[in-house]
Amino acid sequence: xxxxxxxxxxxxxxxxxxxxxxxxxxIFEFCPEILLLTVIYYGFKxxxxxxxxxxxxxxxxxxxxxVAPFGSNSLCFTIIGYIFGHLHKKLDxxxxxxxxxxxxxxxxxxxxxxxxxxxLLSIHKFISISNIVIVPFYNIIVSLIVFRILxxxxxxxx
Numbered sequence: 001x002x003x004x005x006x007x008x009x010x011x012x013x014x015x016x017x018x019x020x021x022x023x024x025x026x027i028f029e030f031c032p033e034i035l036l037l038t039v040i041y042y043g044f045k046x047x048x049x050x051x052x053x054x055x056x057x058x059x060x061x062x063x064x065x066x067v068a069p070f071g072s073n074s075l076c077f078t079i080i081g082y083i084f085g086h087l088h089k090k091l092d093x094x095x096x097x098x099x100x101x102x103x104x105x106x107x108x109x110x111x112x113x114x115x116x117x118x119x120l121l122s123i124h125k126f127i128s129i130s131n132i133v134i135v136p137f138y139n140i141i142v143s144l145i146v147f148r149i150l151x152x153x154x155x156x157x158x
Contacts, residue, residue: 011035015035021034028130030138032143035058035062035073040143042055043055043080043081043085044085045093045150048088051080051082055081059072068114079109084102100144107135107136
């Protein structure tokens with residue numbers, strides 16, 4: 001039960017932090033995707049099933065407070081949690097270079113999935129070049145902090 005409470009707190013804190021960053025630290029109206037970073041971390045750290053489940057609920061919470069079509073973040077985060085869960089114990093999870101590459105790839109997968117969903121729904125919100133450049137690199141910078149915090153309060157300690 002403590003693990004579920006811990007994960008709920010991580011999702012809520014990540015969501016609040018993401019909203020605050022959007023308001024106060026956005027660059028050209030783009031902000032880092034904190035919940036995406038937590039999905040990448042937990043999928044990579046604990047495997048496919050955990051990554052999928054965590055990704056679904058993190059996406060669901062984000063969908064509640066997002067203007068994106070309901071369920072789009074849940075779907076994207078579930079897929080990303082599954083993909084990065086396959087890398088569990090296959091790469092050195094402590095290597096910063098590996099983490100940077102994973103965040104870069106995860107950010108682009110998220111952008112592509114959202115573009116695909118928006119295209120299917122005929123929503124004409126297109127992904128700009130600045131979005132493709134700024135958000136992934138902003139995610140990389142913030143991930144260095146977020147991953148350290150999540151590593152310090154590991155799920156296994158609870």
